[in-house]
Amino acid sequence: MKQVDYIIVGAGYAGVFFAHQLIKEKKSFKIFYDENISASQISAGVCNPVILKRFNTFWKSQEQIDYLDVIFKEIETYTSKNYLIDENVVRIFHNDSEKVQWTKNSQKEDLKSYLNPDFIKLESVENSFGAGKVNQSCRIDVSSFFTDILNYLEDNNYLIKEKFDYQLIDTANNSYKNFTFKNLIFCEGIASNTNPFFSNIPIQPNKGHCLKVKLNKVPDSYIIKKKHFLFNLQNDNYYYGGSYDRFDKTNNINDESVEELKSALKGIYKNDFEIQDINVAFRATVADRRPILGRHQKYQNFYIFNGLGARGVYNGSYFSKVLFDFIENNLNLESEIDVKRFY
């Protein structure tokens, strides 16, 4: 038997950001990854402090923005790469009343550092009412981030590429196969609905499609948003997505969602484009739109870290430290995020 401080199940944003906290604090651990392409890996990686429907912000947005710089600098110390891309979100207005709303909200105390009051005109896409820029927004290089971090975890003997089997946990001895552990952290996204220890926690799958498209005319170098995000990946390849669907629970590509994305893209981009790739995965969402962290009712060293919703990067990075401090430093979990709210 090999003794480790932690076992983590799942290697999306929740799992790898928590793994980072363990690397930083020199804890021993293993992270299980079943090699399925996760929502995290197909995500746009956009970090945007503004809810772009109503031009509002959300709980702890500034703390999350500030922590993003800290955590990515820490990760850079061992992957030697900066994954933060300094590109702002610009929201195309649908009509004049949205511009009025933006201006009004840009004067509010909690929004004035985000909503840039000077409108911009984009060159490459339809934006007859102009667009507003979200200050402090950015995105991460999702593909390099997961490639590098998974390689790092594998090279340093942390990563176990296999499906974690709940039936093999020996709860009496805190062991799993040939490991004994102090703490077990479940970060499985929507697969937590099949986890016998946390299956009663109401995680709702929300299916998202996104496209990789080749554009024949280069758009402005922003994260352009009307209904979905459009931004450059590499050369003439662009990301476009993602869709939201609460009802379709199948894993396959849904033609209707792809059509919805194509027609929305055609609505703003009047040149030809070619679809190179279609990806699909499920966001793990919660009705109260707050992540879920905390301790199992009975097994005091079993924890959940889930419900990151549409904000995997902000929630995953910021709350990985909150969870670590709760477990190791006895800091309180705020009731808004504590899994206890479902007990």
Ligand SMILES: Cc1cc2nc3c(=O)[nH]c(=O)nc-3n(C[C@H](O)[C@H](O)[C@H](O)COP(=O)(O)OP(=O)(O)OC[C@H]3O[C@@H](n4cnc5c(N)ncnc54)[C@H](O)[C@@H]3O)c2cc1C
């Ligand atoms: C199309 C799309 C676009 C998005 N865009 C953005 C965006 O721009 N910005 C943003 O912040 N967020 C975005 N999101 C949301 C973000 O992707 C999610 O919040 C995030 O992926 C949740 O991370 P997670 O680690 O909780 O779950 P997941 O990403 O689902 O990861 C769970 C992992 O656990 C593994 N796993 C599950 N069960 C087991 C088991 N038994 N054994 C081993 N491994 C297991 C899975 O294979 C997976 O790797 C987007 C999502 C989608 C679908």
